[in-house]
Amino acid sequence: MRLIRPSTIVKTSTPRQLTRRPVARRRSRRGVEDAAEATVNAIEGRGRGVYNVVDDEPAPVAEWLPIAAEAVGARAPRHVPRWLGRLFAGEFATVMMTEARGASNAKAKRELAWAPRHASWREGFATGLG
16 A cells, blocks of 8 residues: 655645645645656555655745745735634644644655655745746
């Protein structure tokens, strides 16, 4: 059995779509093409187990979300106090935005002969969102 776990998959989005997506505090974003390539490699029998299809650089939401907003021509999102986020978005979303950790793609690279098209979210945002 093989399980591909792409992190937040990012494609060109409108500013409204971008700010409405719940994403983890330290997660890597992946393009649709990267997730598809890793899935094909797994289906073709190049590995077994669970694979994290993510970039090489997990980053806090506070670091990458303003840059993503800028890349699509939107204003930087406002900071929301944790208590207010919990009140409106719930505990799960608040934890995902503030405490979640990143994942390693080492196993996917090693066993699926896969590599992200962009090693960092910065490169991916610059070429894929702008």
